[in-house]
Amino acid sequence: xxxxxQLLHMSVFSQSFSPCGRFLAAGNxxxxxxxxxxxxxxSPDASQAxxxxxxxxxxxxxxxFSLLSTDTHLLSAGNGEISAWSWAELIKKVRVSCSVNxxxxxxIVGGGDNNIHIMxxxxxxxxxVLKGHTDYIHCLCFKEREEEILSGGEDxxxxxxxxxxxxxVHCIEVFKYEECARPQFGKWISxxxxxxxxxxxxxxxxxxxxxxxxxxxxxxxxxxxCQREAVFYQDLxxxxxxxxxxxxxxxxxxxxxxIPCTPSSLNTLALNLKNTEHRVMxxxxxxxxxxxxxxxxxxxxxxxx
Amino acid sequence: xxxxxxxxxxxxxxxxEEGTPETKRGRAEGExxxxxxxxxxELEGRDPQQDYLLYKDTCAALxxxxxxxQELKSSGAKSVEMEERRRQCSVHFITLKKLNRLAHMRxxxxxxxxxxxxxxxxxxxxxxQNLLYEVMHLQKEINKCxxxxxxxxxxxxxxxxxxxxxxxxEISRPHVTRDDHHQLxxxxxxxxxxxxxxxAEQYKMSLARKEKIHKAIEQKREYLSSLQxxxxxxxxxxxxxxxxxxxxxxxxxxQAEVARHLPPPLYxxxxxxxxxxxxxxxxxxxxISGDVDEAKALSRPPEDSQDDESDSDAEEEQQNTKRxxxxxxxxxxxxxxxxxxxxPLSLCVDLKCKDxxxxxxFFYYLMNLNILTVKxxxxxxxxxxxxxxxxxxLNSESLLNCLYASDHGQETPNPTNRYQFDxxxxxxxxxxxxxxxxxxxxxxxxxxxxxxxxxxxxSCDVALSASHMERTMKLLQGRLQARLALxxxxxxxxxxxxxxxxxxxxxxxxxxxxxxTRWTMMSYxxxxxxxxxxxxxxxGLLRETDLFFMAVVERGTxxxxxxxxxxxxxxxxxxxxxxxxxxxxxxSGRTEDNLRAMESEVxxxxxxxxxxxxxxQLLTNQIQRLCVCLDVYLEMESQVCDGSEGPKEFPREKxxxxxxxxxxxxxxxxxxxxxxxxxxx
Numbered sequence: 004x005x006x007x008x009q010l011l012h013m014s015v016f017s018q019s020f021s022p023c024g025r026f027l028a029a030g031n032x033x034x035x036x037x038x039x040x041x042x043x044x045x046s047p048d049a050s051q052a053x054x055x056x057x058x059x060x061x062x063x064x065x066x067x068f069s070l071l072s073t074d075t076h077l078l079s080a081g082n083g084e085i086s087a088w089s090w091a092e093l094i095k096k097v098r099v100s101c102s103v104n105x106x107x108x109x110x111i112v113g114g115g116d117n118n119i120h121i122m123x124x125x126x127x128x129x130x131x132v133l134k135g136h137t138d139y140i141h142c143l144c145f146k147e148r149e150e151e152i153l154s155g156g157e158d159x160x161x162x163x164x165x166x167x168x169x170x171x172v173h174c175i176e177v178f179k180y181e182e183c184a185r186p187q188f189g190k191w192i193s194x195x196x197x198x199x200x201x202x203x204x205x206x207x208x209x210x211x212x213x214x215x216x217x218x219x220x221x222x223x224x225x226x227x228x229c230q231r232e233a234v235f236y237q238d239l240x241x242x243x244x245x246x247x248x249x250x251x252x253x254x255x256x257x258x259x260x261x262i263p264c265t266p267s268s269l270n271t272l273a274l275n276l277k278n279t280e281h282r283v284m285x286x287x288x289x290x291x292x293x294x295x296x297x298x299x300x301x302x303x304x305x306x307x308x
Numbered sequence: 309x310x311x312x313x314x315x316x317x318x319x320x321x322x323x324x325e326e327g328t329p330e331t332k333r334g335r336a337e338g339e340x341x342x343x344x345x346x347x348x349x350e351l352e353g354r355d356p357q358q359d360y361l362l363y364k365d366t367c368a369a370l371x372x373x374x375x376x377x378q379e380l381k382s383s384g385a386k387s388v389e390m391e392e393r394r395r396q397c398s399v400h401f402i403t404l405k406k407l408n409r410l411a412h413m414r415x416x417x418x419x420x421x422x423x424x425x426x427x428x429x430x431x432x433x434x435x436x437q438n439l440l441y442e443v444m445h446l447q448k449e450i451n452k453c454x455x456x457x458x459x460x461x462x463x464x465x466x467x468x469x470x471x472x473x474x475x476x477x478e479i480s481r482p483h484v485t486r487d488d489h490h491q492l493x494x495x496x497x498x499x500x501x502x503x504x505x506x507x508a509e510q511y512k513m514s515l516a517r518k519e520k521i522h523k524a525i526e527q528k529r530e531y532l533s534s535l536q537x538x539x540x541x542x543x544x545x546x547x548x549x550x551x552x553x554x555x556x557x558x559x560x561x562x563q564a565e566v567a568r569h570l571p572p573p574l575y576x577x578x579x580x581x582x583x584x585x586x587x588x589x590x591x592x593x594x595x596i597s598g599d600v601d602e603a604k605a606l607s608r609p610p611e612d613s614q615d616d617e618s619d620s621d622a623e624e625e626q627q628n629t630k631r632x633x634x635x636x637x638x639x640x641x642x643x644x645x646x647x648x649x650x651x652p653l654s655l656c657v658d659l660k661c662k663d664x665x666x667x668x669x670f671f672y673y674l675m676n677l678n679i680l681t682v683k684x685x686x687x688x689x690x691x692x693x694x695x696x697x698x699x700x701x702l703n704s705e706s707l708l709n710c711l712y713a714s715d716h717g718q719e720t721p722n723p724t725n726r727y728q729f730d731x732x733x734x735x736x737x738x739x740x741x742x743x744x745x746x747x748x749x750x751x752x753x754x755x756x757x758x759x760x761x762x763x764x765x766x767s768c769d770v771a772l773s774a775s776h777m778e779r780t781m782k783l784l785q786g787r788l789q790a791r792l793a794l795x796x797x798x799x800x801x802x803x804x805x806x807x808x809x810x811x812x813x814x815x816x817x818x819x820x821x822x823x824x825t826r827w828t829m830m831s832y833x834x835x836x837x838x839x840x841x842x843x844x845x846x847x848g849l850l851r852e853t854d855l856f857f858m859a860v861v862e863r864g865t866x867x868x869x870x871x872x873x874x875x876x877x878x879x880x881x882x883x884x885x886x887x888x889x890x891x892x893x894x895x896s897g898r899t900e901d902n903l904r905a906m907e908s909e910v911x912x913x914x915x916x917x918x919x920x921x922x923x924x925q926l927l928t929n930q931i932q933r934l935c936v937c938l939d940v941y942l943e944m945e946s947q948v949c950d951g952s953e954g955p956k957e958f959p960r961e962k963x964x965x966x967x968x969x970x971x972x973x974x975x976x977x978x979x980x981x982x983x984x985x986x987x988x989x
Contacts, residue, residue, distance in 0.1 A: 005914075008884070011847050012908035014901075016971060032989075065989065068970055139966075157968075193971060231971040245901075267898045270971040289901055289972065 009033070013308060015287030018271050019070035019077060021090050024278020026057075027285060028077055028093070029293055030067025031308060035059055036079060038093050039306045041281045044295065054306050058093060062086055073124075119143070119154055119164070131169045135162050141206070142195040153197060159190030161204055163215075175218060182223050183208040194242070198235040201254075203242075205230035210242055212254060222256030232272045241299070243269035243286055251299070265305055266290035351413050363407045370400045465496045475499040566596050569603035571651050571673045573680050573755030580754065580773045581657050584781060591660035592781065598653035606652070606675075643732045647676045648740060659785055664689035667788045671755075672745050677725050680755045681745030684708055686788065697798050697829040700855055701791045705742060709853050710876040711783050716853055717746030722759050750780050786922060790878055793924035801827040801859075806932050812919045814981045815929060817962070822868075822935040822942075826860035830871070840888040840896035841871050849873070849884060861935055864957055866891035868938050872927075879923040883930060885910045891942070901972040906937040909977045909989075937977050940964075940986055944975045962986050 017030040020041075027039045037056035044053045063081025071078045077088045119133035119140065138157035145152055151172065152164040163173040177183050178190035189207035196203040202213040210224040210233060228245025239259070240252045245268045248261040266288035274284050284296040285306075292305040373393045380390055466474070472482060479499050484491050550557055567578055578594055585592035655671040665688040672681050684704045700706060709716060718738040729737070737747070752759065756773040800807045804824050808816065835856040836845060844850055855874040860867060867890040875881035887903050888896040897904040910917075910930050917933065919925030942958040944967045963985035964976040976986040 007847055007849060008882070008911060011843065011849070012904070012912050014904075014972065066970065141971075191968075193973075229973075267904075268901055268972065289904055 010291040010308060013291035014066075014270065014289045015266075015291070015293055015308075016066055016068050016270050017070040017079075018273040018285055018287055018293070019072045020273060020275045020277060021077075021094070022072060022074050022277065024275050024281055026090075026094060027273070027275075027293075027306070028070055028072070029285075029287055029306075029308075030062065030070050030079060031291070032066040034061050034063040034065055034067055034081060035308075036062045036067055036070070036077075036088075037308055039293075041275070041278075041283065041295075044304070044306060045281055045283070045297070049304075054304065056306075056308065059308070062088075117156070119152065121166075121169070133164050133169055133171070135164075135171050135174070136160065138191075141191065141193045144195045144197050146197050146199075148199065153195055153202065155192030155195045155204055155206070157191045159192060159207070161192055161195065161202070173218065175213070177204055177208045177211070180208075180211075180220055183211045183220055185209055188229055193229065193231050194233045194244075196233050196235055201235070203233045203235065203240060205233060205242065205244070210240075210244075210252075212240070212256070222254065224250070224252045224256060224258060226250055226252075226258065228268070231270055234272060234274060236274060236299075241272060241274075241284070243272045243288070247288075249284075249286055249296075260300065262296070262299075262301060264288075264294045264302060265292045266294070347409070348413065348417075351410060351417070354410065356414065359407055359410060363404070366400050366403045366407070370397060370404075373397050373400070463497070463500060465500055468492070468496075471496050471499060563596060566600055566653070569600060569606075570596065570653050570655075571675065573678075573752075573757050574651070574653065574655050574671060574673050576756040576770055576773050577671060577680070577754050578655055580770070580777050581655075583774075584777045588778065592657065594655060594657045596653055597656055598651075600653065602652035640733055644734060647728060647732050647734075648744060649675055650744065651675050659781065659788070661785060661789055661792075663789075663792070665788065665792060667784060669784070670745070671751065673755075674744065674747075677720060677722060677728065678757070679720055679722050679725070679747045680751045680757065681741075681747045682708065682751045683745040688792065697802060697827055697857060700829065701795050701798070706853070706876065707791065708746065708748065708784070708787065711748065711780070711787060712750055713877065715749045717741070717748040720747050721749050721752055722757075750776060754780060789922070790924055794874075794878070794927065797924075797928050798827065801928075801931070806935070807928050808932050809919065809925055809928075812925055812929050812932075815916060815979065816932050816936050817979060817984060819961075820932065820935050820939060822861050822863040822938040824859060824931060824935065825862045826858070828858050830856040830858050832856060835871060835873070838871055838886075838888075840869075840898065841873075841886045843898060844873065844884060844886055859931060859934075861931075861938055863938060863942060866938070866942055866958075868934070870931075870934060874927070879918070879926045882911065882914050882917075883927055885930065885934065887934075889941075902941060902975050905972075905974045905977060906934070906941065909937055910934050936979060940975055940977055944968075 014032045015029050016032060019028050020026070021028070025040065025042045027041055028036055029039070030036050036059075038058040039055075040053065040057050043049060043057075046053070062079050063084065063086070065082030067079050067081055069080040071080075072090070075090060077090055077093060079086050079088065117134070117136045117139055119136075120129050121131050121133070122129045133152070133154075136154065136156045136158055137160075140154050140156040142155045143152065145166075150166045152166050153161060154164070155161045159176055159178040161175040161177060162171055163175075164171050177192060178186075184190070185208050191207045192204050193206035194204065194210075197215075200215050202215050204211060204213065205224075205226075206229055210226055210230045211220040212222045212224075213220050224240075224242075226242065226244070230242045230244035230250075232244070233240060233242035238254065240254065242250050242252065246261075247265070247267050247269070248263050249269070249272065250258055251260040251262070252258050264286055266286075267290065269286050269288035271288070272284065272286045275281055282297075283303075284299055285293050286296075287293040291308040293307075294302045294305050297303040373396055377390055377393050377397075380386075380393075465471070475495070479495055479502070481491070481495055484495075486492070567575060570578065578596065581592065581594040585594065651673040654673075657669045657671065659667040659669070661667070665686065668685040668687065670683045670685070672683070673679075674681060684707050686702050686704070686707065718736075718741060720737045725737070729735070734740075741747075753776040754773050756769045756771075758769060758772055797807055801824065804826075806824055832852050832854075835841060835850075850873045853876055855876070857872040857874065859870040859872060861870065862868070869888045869890070871886045871888075873884040873886075875883070885907055886897060887907050888894065889900075889903055895903055897907045910933050914926070917926055917929040919929055940962055943960045943962055944964070945958070965985070965987055967975060969976070969988045974988060976988045978987050978989050980987055
């Protein structure tokens with residue numbers, strides 16, 4: 004009975020797909036990480052059991068807010084610590100102790116101390132710090148072409164940094180723009196996404212699409228709640244946040260569709276683009292269930308912790 | 309005329325016949341001149357054939373003469389010739405008459421001869437018959453003699469060899485008997501007689517001995533029964549001594565006496581409960597109540613009672629057919645009552661708790677269904693009135709619900725009862741539960757009854773009872789104490805005071821502004837109709853047997869409704885809270901992440917909220933924590949709201965590091981002692 008009680012009060016905060024694209028790792032508020040087998044869940048003879056995790060272990064004391072996959076490892080971030088887990092061992096259902104063995108990788112960490120830290124994965128030493136935000140940082144994203152880092156935080160500002168020189172390039176204070184601002188919610192930015200010249204940001208202010216060259220919002224999406232994660236996908240923008248639905252929006256600013264989901268509000272959205280066989284979208288939020296969309300227009304089934 | 313002549317002649321003939329041969333001889337010699345005409349003698353001389361010829365001639369002559377007469381008459385002739393012829397006719401007539409007589413005489417003679425011969429034959433025949441009869445008679449006698457069985461053959465005699473061996477020489481006389489079978493048999497009979505006489509003597513002696521021994525036994529019996537009153541007196545006198553030494557032998561004996569009439573499951577229960585009470589728990593006491601005589605009547609040979617049942621059934625049916633109305637229903641009712649009959653003896657077990665309240669358990673045995681049921685009663689030292697919402701807590705119907713998980717006591721655990729119920733049309737045992745008591749599974753186990761699901765043999769297993777006794781008793785005591793504690797807590801909750809004990813004060817900050825304004829009980833129906841509890845229903849976390857309450861916590865304009873589900877196994881199972889906030893609109897745990905976090909804070913952290921063992925503070929701590937969380941929620945509400953710049957309704961008084969964390973921007977609900985600040989989990 005206690006387990007069903009726990010399930011009742013569980014929230015999923017983060018997700019990440021494995022490098023091969025056949026597995027999904029999800030982190031919840033109890034500090035547990037569960038690994039699901041997508042190939043089993045998507046196969047024609049899938050059963051109730053295949054929607055349960057193949058491995059479930061406690062990674063941190065506090066909630067697992069962020070999960071990130073490299074080519075070989077899964078990185079999880081809890082309340083003040085980052086752990087790395089080997090995907091190979093996770094797939095073999097072996098609970099693995101933290102191991103760090105990277106080559107030539109750089110990790111950019113945005114922390115609660117209002118700064119961005121850049122760490123060399125191989126040696127594990129923090130190389131540099133980007134200071135500028137006045138409040139803690141919620142989200143980060145990376146523009147590969149220009150090698151720029153974008154960060155959004157509680158102070159409502161989106162800062163753009165050059166990763167080579169580690170200097171700030173731009174600062175956009177979204178809440179100052181009238182068309183985006185929503186003072187009743189606040190000024191914090193909780194989601195950021197970029198696609199070449201375009202940037203999506205949202206949170207307290209409405210979700211808005213910005214053109215980076217001109218540094219101005221081109222469209223504002225009339226979504227009622229605060230958005231917590233948004234991604235570009237082909238010519239659509241998909242975002243999740245407060246409210247039990249995934250919003251599909253067009254670049255022009257219209258909301259094309261709102262697909263209903265199981266959790267009452269969603270925290271994380273992930274697209275499995277690495278594997279063409281298992282091209283799915285998964286969303287998780289205030290529930291122990293993670294919805295899986297095979298066709299992005301409707302929910303196919305749910306994985307359950 | 310001829311007959312007259314014969315008649316006349318008869319005497320003559322007779323005389324003459326007798327006399328004739330003599331007279332003829334004599335007369336023939338003596339008397340020559342008297343010629344007596346003996347026609348009989350003449351008869352012997354004549355030839356019948358010649359007579360016949362003579363007759364024919366005479367008739368012819370007569371006919372001829374008649375014809376001549378006729379001629380003469382017609383021709384008118386003279387009478388002389390007619391006279392001549394007439395005379396000749398008369399002569400012929402006389403001849404004819406004589407011939408007639410002769411014929412008659414011949415006939416008579418012939419008859420007489422025949423008659424004589426016949427008579428002779430008859431005499432011989434008779435002699436033959438007599439002889440035959442005598443032969444037959446003699447043969448019968450011979451047969452009878454041959455068939456005669458003497459009684460002596462019915463006596464079983466010893467075999468010949470034995471006889472010759474055993475019998476003394478005077479009797480056996482072998483020199484004679486070996487040859488003569490008759491003598492042998494006689495000798496054997498003699499021997500038999502002698503033996504029997506001897507044995508009869510012995511028998512008489514044995515009888516006499518037996519009588520003597522009988523008398524001796526009687527005397528001894530009388531002596532013993534005379535001792536009985538003396539012993540009784542001693543026992544009576546020892547009663548005060550027993551009480552003094554608190555060793556109630558008398559009581560125990562009496563109880564043992566009555567206990568013999570208990571049905572096996574109740575007996576096992578009594579023995580185990582008494583044993584447990586003596587060994588582990590001095591506060592437990594067991595006693596028997598009920599009608600012993602009825603029990604004795606029941607325990608008489610089972611055929612009797614079965615006959616009684618079938619008789620009564622037959623009687624009932626007879627009665628029913630006599631009455632014209634359709635009494636099938638009544639008959640069915642009677643059958644049902646018979647099936648649900650309780651054994652007249654019942655067991656009463658009292659469990660005392662530390663604070664003096666007592667849980668009385670009454671155990672009954674349903675004979676035909678072979679299950680035990682239990683009824684409860686609680687007696688407390690303090691008066692328990694005053695808490696309206698606590699009405700259900702000590703309700704004897706539901707007090708022992710779910711002592712072990714999912715043991716509801718509504719259905720009979722014995723699978724064979726299903727078939728018995730079908731026969732008398734009982735659909736469910738739950739209808740009779742309030743009358744007969746609850747058939748919990750643990751009660752069956754305490755009585756040693758175990759029902760396996762495939763309906764195999766039910767055995768009265770003492771080991772089963774013993775293994776469950778301790779745990780069950782502890783659970784029962786725990787249940788009673790938990791309910792009493794809840795009862796007390798409820799009465800203060802209804803007065804809007806949350807009774808937090810000293811040991812739990814460290815869980816909460818010193819100042820809690822939100823207060824409980826209402827605490828009421830709800831029914832299952834009302835509960836399931838609430839909108840914000842549907843997630844609990846869907847998760848299958850509540851049952852109809854649970855207790856449902858509604859708590860209202862208020863601060864300022866904000867009103868928090870909490871629907872509480874309390875499992876009967878409290879405090880083993882945590883009560884479950886579902887929240888709905890009425891403040892600037894209506895939000896619930898489903899729509900708002902922060903309320904969900906509050907629910908989680910109150911529902912999940914048992915180890916913190918339990919308080920000191922045995923954990924009766926759980927509910928009140930949960931309610932207090934709820935108030936603290938509401939405080940945090942209201943105070944941490946985002947600074948800017950509605951665009952208004954006026955003073956906030958709830959100024960921030962709580963210390964915390966961050967007001968929002970994570971993508972869902974949860975508030976810091978966790979209280980840290982003794983620093984006194986709030987943080988996120």
